[in-house]
Amino acid sequence: MGESIRCKFYHIDNERNRQYISSAKTLVVSFIGMTSQEVGIKATLHISLKPDTEVLDEVVVTGYGVTKKAAFTGAASTVATDKIVNKTDANPIKALEGTVPGLQMNIASGQPGAPATIFIRGRNSINSGTQPLYIVDGVPYNSDAVGVRASEGQETSPLANLNANDIESMTVLKDATATSIYGARAANGVIVITTKKGKAGKTKVNFSAKVGVQMMPAYKHFDYSPVNADQYKEMWFEAMENEMAAWGDNSTVKYYLDGLGLSYDKSGYSDFLNWGIGNTSPEGTATNWLDEVTRNGLTQEYSVDVQGGSSDSHGPRYFLSLNYLNDEAIVIGKDLKRYSFRFNFEQAPSKVFKFGFNTNFVYSETNMGAGGGYFSDPITQAFMQSPITSVKKEDGSWNFDTVNGYNPVAQRSELGDQSLAKQYRILLSPYIQINFTPDLYFMTRGGADIYLVDEFGYWSFLQPQGSDMKGMGENSNTTRSLLSITNTLNYLKTFNKKHNVNFLLGQEAQYTYLKEAYLAGSNYPVDFLPQVSNTAVPGSASTSIDKVALASFFANAEYDYNNKYYVSGSFRMDGSSRFGSNNRWAPFWSVGAKYRISEESFMKGSSEWLNNLTIRASYGTSGNSEVGGSWYAARDLFGFGYNYNGVPGMGHAQFGNPDLKWEKTQKFNVGLDFTLLKRFTVEFDYYNHRTTDMVFAVPTSYVTGLGSYYKNVGELKNSGIEASITAQIFNTSDFSWSMTLTGSHNKNEVVKLSTDNPIEGAIQITEAGRPLYQFKMKEYAGVDPETGNPMWYVGESGNETTTSYNKAGKRYLGTANPDFQGSLSSTMNFHGFDFAFQLNYSLGGKVYGDNLCYDEQIGGSFGENFTEYVYKNRWQKPGDITDVPRLEAFGASNKASSQFLMDGDYLKIRSLTLGYTFPSKWTEKAFISRLRLYVQADNIYTFGAGNYRGFDPSGIGANGVQWWNFPTPRNVVFGANISF
Numbered sequence: 001m002g003e004s005i006r007c008k009f010y011h012i013d014n015e016r017n018r019q020y021i022s023s024a025k026t027l028v029v030s031f032i033g034m035t036s037q038e039v040g041i042k043a044t045l046h047i048s049l050k051p052d053t054e055v056l057d058e059v060v061v062t063g064y065g066v067t068k069k070a071a072f073t074g075a076a077s078t079v080a081t082d083k084i085v086n087k088t089d090a091n092p093i094k095a096l097e098g099t100v101p102g103l104q105m106n107i108a109s110g111q112p113g114a115p116a117t118i119f120i121r122g123r124n125s126i127n128s129g130t131q132p133l134y135i136v137d138g139v140p141y142n143s144d145a146v147g148v149r150a151s152e153g154q155e156t157s158p159l160a161n162l163n164a165n166d167i168e169s170m171t172v173l174k175d176a177t178a179t180s181i182y183g184a185r186a187a188n189g190v191i192v193i194t195t196k197k198g199k200a201g202k203t204k205v206n207f208s209a210k211v212g213v214q215m216m217p218a219y220k221h222f223d224y225s226p227v228n229a230d231q232y233k234e235m236w237f238e239a240m241e242n243e244m245a246a247w248g249d250n251s252t253v254k255y256y257l258d259g260l261g262l263s264y265d266k267s268g269y270s271d272f273l274n275w276g277i278g279n280t281s282p283e284g285t286a287t288n289w290l291d292e293v294t295r296n297g298l299t300q301e302y303s304v305d306v307q308g309g310s311s312d313s314h315g316p317r318y319f320l321s322l323n324y325l326n327d328e329a330i331v332i333g334k335d336l337k338r339y340s341f342r343f344n345f346e347q348a349p350s351k352v353f354k355f356g357f358n359t360n361f362v363y364s365e366t367n368m369g370a371g372g373g374y375f376s377d378p379i380t381q382a383f384m385q386s387p388i389t390s391v392k393k394e395d396g397s398w399n400f401d402t403v404n405g406y407n408p409v410a411q412r413s414e415l416g417d418q419s420l421a422k423q424y425r426i427l428l429s430p431y432i433q434i435n436f437t438p439d440l441y442f443m444t445r446g447g448a449d450i451y452l453v454d455e456f457g458y459w460s461f462l463q464p465q466g467s468d469m470k471g472m473g474e475n476s477n478t479t480r481s482l483l484s485i486t487n488t489l490n491y492l493k494t495f496n497k498k499h500n501v502n503f504l505l506g507q508e509a510q511y512t513y514l515k516e517a518y519l520a521g522s523n524y525p526v527d528f529l530p531q532v533s534n535t536a537v538p539g540s541a542s543t544s545i546d547k548v549a550l551a552s553f554f555a556n557a558e559y560d561y562n563n564k565y566y567v568s569g570s571f572r573m574d575g576s577s578r579f580g581s582n583n584r585w586a587p588f589w590s591v592g593a594k595y596r597i598s599e600e601s602f603m604k605g606s607s608e609w610l611n612n613l614t615i616r617a618s619y620g621t622s623g624n625s626e627v628g629g630s631w632y633a634a635r636d637l638f639g640f641g642y643n644y645n646g647v648p649g650m651g652h653a654q655f656g657n658p659d660l661k662w663e664k665t666q667k668f669n670v671g672l673d674f675t676l677l678k679r680f681t682v683e684f685d686y687y688n689h690r691t692t693d694m695v696f697a698v699p700t701s702y703v704t705g706l707g708s709y710y711k712n713v714g715e716l717k718n719s720g721i722e723a724s725i726t727a728q729i730f731n732t733s734d735f736s737w738s739m740t741l742t743g744s745h746n747k748n749e750v751v752k753l754s755t756d757n758p759i760e761g762a763i764q765i766t767e768a769g770r771p772l773y774q775f776k777m778k779e780y781a782g783v784d785p786e787t788g789n790p791m792w793y794v795g796e797s798g799n800e801t802t803t804s805y806n807k808a809g810k811r812y813l814g815t816a817n818p819d820f821q822g823s824l825s826s827t828m829n830f831h832g833f834d835f836a837f838q839l840n841y842s843l844g845g846k847v848y849g850d851n852l853c854y855d856e857q858i859g860g861s862f863g864e865n866f867t868e869y870v871y872k873n874r875w876q877k878p879g880d881i882t883d884v885p886r887l888e889a890f891g892a893s894n895k896a897s898s899q900f901l902m903d904g905d906y907l908k909i910r911s912l913t914l915g916y917t918f919p920s921k922w923t924e925k926a927f928i929s930r931l932r933l934y935v936q937a938d939n940i941y942t943f944g945a946g947n948y949r950g951f952d953p954s955g956i957g958a959n960g961v962q963w964w965n966f967p968t969p970r971n972v973v974f975g976a977n978i979s980f
Contacts, residue, residue: 295332568591841906
C-alpha cells in the first residue's frame with residue numbers, strides 16, 4: 001500500500017539470516033496524506049489512519065520533476081492507480097472521465113482502443129491542435145489517432161498501448177503555472193503519466209486477472225431500436241394507405257398495385273412490399289438485424305509484475321511487468337489484442353551518481369472495420385435492413401436480396417471485409433543524474449517514442465462496392481519516431497529552516513520523423529487470398545516523409561517562506577521548424593503566488609474546524625504549434641507527380657507566410673482550498689483563458705492560382721469554474737467511507753474569425769460573439785394535428801408556422817457545450833470488503849441526431865425499417881398531437897431541423913466495484929501475502945432526457961452531432977489480485 005512502519009525500542013537479530021523485531025513495543029504507522037499513529041504491538045492489529053490535511057510533503061509530478069503540493073502555486077489534479085485500474089477499457093486515459101474537474105471527455109466510439117476527445121478547461125483552438133500534451137515518465141508521448149481511414153472513424157489511439165496496471169498516477173496540469181514550462185505544446189493542458197518503479201525490500205510478485213463480458217448498453221428506454229417484423233408490416237401497410245388517400249388516382253402505390261395485379265388489402269400490400277425490396281425470404285421471417293451484428297463479447301486481461309530492490313540506498317531497484325489483453329467487441333468483426341512488456345530500473349551506486357531507464361515494448365492487433373456512421377458499418381446497416389429479410393437463404397448461402405444489397409452479417413464473416421491494424425511500439429527513457437552537492441544536481445534524460453503501424457484493408461466480394469470491383473485491397477505502413485533529449489540543473493535549498501528555494505534550468509530538443517506508404521489494388525481472381533499483390537488492376541500508390549524539430553530553453557523558480565507564503569515563476573523560449581523565419585522563436589512564461597492563511601497566528605483559534613485555508617493565483621502564457629494543415633504551414637509548398645502530355649512537372653500547392661507564428665493562450669487562474677472539521681476538503685478554481693493569433697486559411701483571389709493561405713487572425717476565449725469536495729464521512733478501525741463530488745462550468749466564446757462572415761453549415765454556425773458548436777437550424781413546430789404534415793416556424797423569431805420547409809427561417813437553438821458536468825464517487829471499506837461507485841452527470845448541452853433523419857424515416861426510404869419512437873409517436877388520425885408526421889410511402893424524406901435536436905442531459909452509473917480482501921492469516925500458508933477477489937461493472941445505465949433517442953447521450957462527440965455511433969459497451973468482469 002505504500003505505508004511506512006517504524007518500530008520503537010527494537011534491535012535487529014540477523015542470526016541464521018533471519019530478521020525480526022525482538023523487543024519492539026510500539027509501531028509508528030504513517031501514510032502520505034494521513035496522520036501518523038502509534039499503536040502497541042499485539043498479535044492482530046486493526047489500524048485506521050486519519051487524513052492529515054496539513055501534510056506538506058505530498059507531491060505534484062510536473063514532468064520536469066516533482067514539486068511539493070504545498071509549494072505548488074498552480075492548478076492540477078492527480079488520479080492514483082486505484083482509480084485507473086478500476087475501469088475496464090484498453091485506453092487507460094478514459095479512467096479520467098468524470099474524475100478531474102475541468103476536464104471534458106467525449107467518447108464517441110465504444111470500439112476497443114478508440115480515442116477519446118479531451119478538452120481541459122474548454123477548447124482553445126478552432127483549426128489547430130486541441131488535445132493535451134502527454135508526458136510519460138518525463139518524455140513526450142505521441143497520442144495522435146492512427147488509421148489510414150481515420151477520417152471515416154476507422155482509427156485507434158496510441159494511448160491504448162499503455163497498460164493501466166503499469167501506471168502509478170496521472171496528473172492533469174491546467175493553469176499557466178503548471179503548463180507554461182512546456183511552452184508551445186501546452187495550450188491545451190498537459191497530462192503527466194508516471195509508471196511504477198521498484199521499491200526497497202523483498203522482491204514482490206503481483207498477479208492480476210480480469211475475465212468478463214461486454215454487452216450492448218441499456219438503450220431501449222430511449223425508444224431507439226428497430227421495430228420487429230409485425231410492427232414493420234403494420235407501419236408500411238399504413239404508409240401505403242396514407243399515400244393512396246393523399247394522392248388518389250396519382251398515387252404511386254396504386255400505380256404499382258394495379259400494374260402488378262395486386263389487391264388493395266394486406267395481402268396485396270405484403271406482396272408489393274416484398275417485390276419492392278426484392279425480398280425472397282420465406283413468409284414469416286423475422287430478423288433482428290441489430291442482434292445479428294452485435295454480440296456479448298469476451299474481455300480478458302492478465303498481468304504479472306515483479307518489483308523490488310535493495311534495502312541499501314546504493315542498490316538497484318526494478319519493476320518488470322507483462323500484460324495480455326483481449327477485448328472482443330460487442331459489434332461483430334471488431335476486437336483488440338495487446339501484448340505489453342515493461343522494465344523500469346534505477347540505481348544510485350554512490351551519493352554522486354544515479355542512473356536508470358524506463359522501457360516499454362508493445363504489440364497490438366486491432367480489427368476496426370468501418371467507422372460508426374458510414375454506410376457499410378454494421379450498426380448503420382442494422383437500422384436500415386428490413387426485418388422480413390433473412391440473413392441466409394434456405395440453401396445456407398448468404399442472402400443479398402435485401403433492401404439495399406448489403407448483408408452486414410456476411411460482410412463481417414470469414415471471407416468478408418477486413419480492416420486490421422498491427423502496431424509495434426517502443427518507448428525508451430534512459431536518464432543519468434549527477435549530484436554535485438546535496439542541494440545541486442544535474443539530470444540528462446533521453447526519450448524515444450517509436451511506432452510502426454501496418455494496416456490492411458479489404459473490401460470483399462460480400463458487399464456491393466467490393467463485388468463491383470471484384471474486391472479491393474489496400475496496405476498502409478506508417479512509421480513515426482519522436483526523439484527527445486532533456487537536460488536540467490536543479491538547486492533545492494532551505495535556509496534558516498524557513499526560506500525554501502527550488503531553481504531549475506533546462507534545455508530540450510525534440511525531433512519527429514513520419515513516413516507513410518500506401519498501396520491499393522482491385523480485381524482479385526479469388527475471394528480467399530486478399531493480399532494486394534494478387535490484384536489485377538493497380539490502384540493508387542503514394543509515399544510521404546515529414547520532419548519537424550523543436551528546440552527549447554527554460555527556467556523555473558519557486559520560493560516559500562515558512563510554508564506560508566509561496567511565489568513561483570517560469571520562462572521558456574521555443575523554436576520550431578514549423579514557423580516562418582520571422583517568427584521561429586517565441587517566449588512563454590508564468591507567475592504564481594500562494595498564501596496559506598491558516599498558518600497565520602490569528603487563525604490558530606479556528607484550527608479545530610478550519611485547516612489549510614489557502615488562496616492561489618497564477619497568470620501566464622502557453623502556445624500551440626500544431627497549426628495549419630501540415631507541419632509546413634508557413635512554407636511555400638510545391639507538388640510533384642503531375643503529368644502534362646507525358647512531360648513530368650510540378651505545381652504550386654501552398655502559399656508560404658514567413659510571419660506565421662504560434663497560437664498563444666493567456667491563462668489566468670485563482671483558487672481557494674480549505675478543510676472543514678478535518679473531514680471536508682474543498683478545492684475551488686476560477687479561470688479565464690484567451691487564445692490569440694489563431695491560424696485560419698484566409699481566402700485569396702484565385703487569380704494567384706490558389707484559394708487561401710495561412711494567417712494568424714482569430715481569437716477565442718474560455719472562462720469557467722471548477723470545484724471538488726471530498727468528505728471523509730467515517731474513518732474507524734472497522735469502517736471507512738469517503739465521497740467526492742466534482743463539478744465544472746465552462747463558457748466558450750469566439751471573439752474573432754478570419755473574416756467578418758460566420759462559418760455556417762446546415763445545423764451549426766461558428767460566429768464571433770457565440771460559442772463553438774452553436775446550433776443554428778430551422779426550428780421544428782411539430783405536426784399539424786389535422787393533416788399529420790410537419791410544420792416549421794417562419795423567420796428568425798415569432799410563432800408563425802408553415803408546412804413549407806423552404807419558408808422556414810433558421811434560429812439559434814443552443815449549443816453542444818454542457819452548462820455543468822462532473823461526478824459523484826464513493827469508496828467504502830468494512831472488514832476486508834470494499835465497495836466503490838462513480839456517477840457521472842452532465843447538464844445543459846444539446847445533441848443533434850443526424851442519424852435520426854434516416855432512422856426515423858416516415859416512408860421516404862421505401863422498404864427500410866422504422867424505430868420504436870416512430871412506431872409509438874406517429875400521427876395516425878386527425879386530432880393527434882405529436883412530433884412524428886404521418887407515414888407515407890414514397891413520401892418526403894426528413895429534413896434537417898430541430899425535430900432531431902435533443903437535450904444532452906444525463907446521469908450515468910459509470911462504475912461499480914465490490915471486492916473482498918482475505919485476511920493474511922488465511923493466505924500466508926499458501927505463500928500469498930495478499931488476495932483480493934472482486935466483481936466490477938462499467939457503463940451500467942444512463943438516465944437521459946425524455947426527448948433523447950440514441951444509444952447513450954454520454955457517448956457523443958464534442959460537436960454534439962450523433963451519428964450511428966459505436967455504442968459504449970456495458971462491462972461486467974470478475975477479477976483477482978494476488979501478491980506473493
